[in-house]
Amino acid sequence: MKPKTIRIGTRDSELALWQAHTVERQLNALGYETEIVAVKSTGDLILDVPLYELGITGIFTKTLDVAMIKGEVDIAVHSMKDVPTALPKGIVQAAVLERANVDDILVYKGNPDFYTEAATIATGSLRRQAQWLNRYPHHSVTDIRGNVNTRLKKLDESEWNGAIFAAAGLERINKLPNNHITLDWMIPAPAQGAMVVVAMEHDAFCREAVAKLNHTPTEIATHIERQFLRRLEGGCTAPIGALASSIDGAIRFEGVLLSIDGQEKLHIEKVIPPDADYTNVGNDCADEILQNGGVELMDKIRSQLKK
Template identity: 40%
Template sequence: MKQKLVIGTRGSKLALWQANHVAARLREHCPEVTIELKHMVTTGDKILDVPLAKIGGKGLFTKELEVSMLQGDIDLAVHSLKDMPTELPSGLILAAVTERVDPGDALISPAYKTLANLPRNARVGTSSLRRKAQLLNARPDLTIVDLRGNLDTRLKKLTTEKLDAILLAVAGLKRLGWDQQITEILPHTVCLPAVGQGALAIEARENDKETLAMLAFLNHEATRQATLAERAFLAEVEGGCQIPIGVYGQFEAKNELTLNAVIMSPDGKEAVRDRIGGNPVEAASLGHTLAVRMLDKGGREILAKLFAD
């Protein structure tokens, strides 16, 4: 067994919480192993004045960590699974997916509390095309304001940018102990989550068998199966580009995995919704089948308009 593991992490409060959480579990499971954290800055951390969709989206928060891993400078990296591209660099794999925390989207609006109570033309901050489209589908009168930065920065902008509300992931707020600021968790009928939202991904080198063996206990199989279906859906629909989709896999019965999804136009005016259920051992096939079905039902036309713009 290795004597030391080096975990690569971004420097934000949430990224550090995630890395320290995994480090603490590793120290408990492997007390004889020294666990170190190495802080790194990613492209996504550097570019804060441009919407994510315009600079590449997924991969912006992982690339530098992955390069460092492939060079052998770090042994593993801890990410929010929703930040992970569906295709990983050659030589790297998802070693574990942790048990999911609440995957929902939180509305924070001290003055109005809920989406329904927001006044006409209320200013709502979010950096997510997915959230923007689904918000506008429910409330086309809203004015959406781009909101970038770390979690604490975005919370401060609620006041400094004079916003009526902001949308953030429930999981991140809960992990940092800031869930008391949530005024409403949007139901999935209004806002389906991002792929992998609420779960952590531990990435490592495919040939590093010792590290992979040490990380295996962190894997939560039900979450891995559900998010595998979600990532298969994304891979089929997206092809690496940022588009407004929501998808959520869950176990409604012990041996049935259900997947609910939506493909939307950025303005929320067009939407294709569908769901599928089946055996969790066929998770990837379920995601692929649902994606193809939704593309054939009008999703392809929505995406064609988006890419034409």
């Protein structure tokens, strides 16, 4: 009997294909047969509407979810920060790969010393917008959409001073320009820099195969970050950052919730000792934020996004 070929579903952008081929190479090295199946997502097709107006939750993953449920692909590879915290019924997280660079970076044009002056920065992310305006309230932020290559091109053709990107995406496809600054003060999106592979719950063969790719420290960190996000957002897109990192066996967690204009900021930092139970840390930190003004701030964000 011919061994099963695992069909790997992916978006067809350069970065998404890089991620899918990375998973393919790792599965091939373990002796599995694979095939890449690329599809276009709604998020790639609609480039003139800000992500939050599309109802960002799942915009880049929905097409692949449908393909999996229909049996057209067996597994799907995603940038984990694009994946909704609640997966569709029947689809499960099968593996989280070892995390890459978590940082956001600013790709700038001309002189990078524009911070004290009026400037326009491009980003399609409410989280990046809010953190930038919190730090530089005298700047303007404009929306930018499209895959990494499209956004680099738009920046090049614009009058903007710079645009914000995830370092990992540019590094993976060797597009990191010299004219960039690492924004080490900006708290990344939950699970930024991590790749996740999802499979059908009933597909024991694929789940067993993909489980061999799982990186436990990254799985733990992203679990905490996404739990924090899920408890805070309640189905609403909001400016939320979260990062869990391992330091000498302990886990340091930092989370933030901001108003869309960046004027309000709720921040939390916690250290979880080695061997302590981490399974509910994200929820506990989110609850602390909610009890200290987060409920009112989330209500305000929801009402602004409905307009």
